[in-house]
Amino acid sequence: MTVESLLRSLGDEIEDAEEESFLLFSQPIPSQNLGFVDSSATSIDLTIAGRDLTIHQSPTILSSTRGGGTTGAVLWKITPLIAAWLASPSNPFTTHSIFTPSSTLLELGSGISGLIALALSPSIGSYTLTDQSYVLKLLRQNITSNLPSTRTSKSTTTNNSSGKSKSKSKFKRGATQAAAATEGGDGGEGEGDSNIQLRTLDWETDEVAGLLPGGGSFDAVIACDCIYNDALIDPLVQACADACRLRERAKQSNSSNGDDTANSAEGAAGGIGNVEGKTVCIIAQQQRSDEVFEAWLTAFKEPFRVWRVPDELAGEGLKGGEGFMVHVGVLK
Template sequence: MDDLTNFLTSIGPEVEDADEESFFLFSQDIPSSNLGFVDSRAPSLDVSIHGQDYVVRQSPTLLSSSRAGGTTGAVLWKITPLIAEWLSHTSKNPLWTNSILNESSTVLELGCGISSLLALTLAPSIGHYVATDQEYVRRLLRENLDENVPSSSSSSPSSSSPRMGSKGRQRRQKQLPQQQRSPTSNITFAALDWETDIPASLKESLSLSSPTPRPTEDEADEDEDEEPDQGFDVLLSCDCIYNEALVAPFVRTCADFCRLRPTYTPDQDRAQQNQQSKRKKPTVCIIAQQQRTPDVFETWLRESMRVFRVWRVADEVLGGKLGVGSGYLVHVLVLRGD
């Protein structure tokens, strides 16, 4: 069994019916999380993930402004630290144990917001992390990278020099585990508009296009015209679906990025699987969201199931802080091959 099939088999049931999935999930008792902000009035927040402390700078003023295009990315949402903790548990998370994520992976985040928590927790263990959102989050995202990057990474092109002003901050940096002491030059921010930008050009615009793996002699003739890899191994989204107007452009953007890689074809023969494993693998989408209204969720699920196969990650895989009844959900999507 190939890694992706093994991963999908291990995470939980495939969703077969949008109505049934929505009814089941929203018939559970869901704790109130208000809108989902941690604290929308605080200029900064302290967050701990796997025993490591982070400082997240926010902009309550920007959140309450009338800026066209939305301002929800200006503050930290409750689901983000939970997903960062789950994703970065490399010894237990099935994304890592099935090699969907590994040290050479490229990860794309849609709607990253200002916190940088997903980037900071995943980047030390992968090849490259691309965080995307509207242009207005760039400055605060960079400040949060600066605030939390180890001093050894001060030359990173992704951020300015780290702030080392307080003794407390110096102590926090000294306590960083070894895994987190890697430079963060593999974190890149890019402004991305789901309505107008072209996913196929993102990697090239950032000079991140991956070369095609060198073929064997038997594969040389077959592969000589293969183009550089413009796709990503994993696409992440954390709480980007909160009104119906966002659903269509969001799903379309996810699908366009996934089309840069092969589709998932579990019934292909072993020789084809081995051939594909040497080259580009399908993109795996991880969609995390807070439960708000069943109408928005069902609209997203219906739209997604038109072009994706969808799995809900089981509670035992997610742990106690996520899953059914927590008010948070995680689904995995792979582009349909039929």
């Protein structure tokens, strides 16, 4: 199984952003409001992949006038759906060996929950979470308190795609601080005994390469519900492209050192072309504005070739007409 086999399983490549937007937004979409799970709760209990989790969030930050955004302060509805789907052994990224016990994953704009990292960390090599610095205190709390070795059982849970709120909270994400270690260490080791690392990253001012100062790259880059206004589109697309280019640079470095595995020829004859070894970029989002979506896809298609995850491969709550969508990109 390969990147090529993954892309073939997704069906036709998206050629026209306007047509894709029309196809998605011309069908009835259920109202999700803004998309919060519960913007007034300070904690939310839920179950993902058979694990009971409590996610702490901050309604106070969400409702503040903080510059640079506050949306990362609370849990959004799409995140538990994506976490449950990606943790399933039948998801296409696992069945096509993008997610393996040695895989390295990066999440951009993670917000406070760390939910996708918590769901995937038992089955991959390492997971790096990034967001603005204001997110990191609660993000660290949610990671450390929900690690299997430190967690206690929760008395109230829900199914794997929804949460039950306690108290008050909400907030979302943006992007911000330097690609350096977060408070509590230089980030060379994971939180607690885990393989999860936290980093600050401002899409507009920081270099993604700074996340891996010693070199290296990622097998997959994930961004979940980071696109909700025009101002964020270009910085996010640039961050995605820069993160994926780390793999290209690593391959060039290995080749110049005589370690050229040359596995790229495999896909050339089949129409998809040279995609082997490329980083896979996974973009999940709620359907809100067709104009913002089309603007994002137009920008994303500049550096990336793009596919949409079809209904037969999508997880519960992520199929057409349910208000959410997942796209996959690889660099051209």
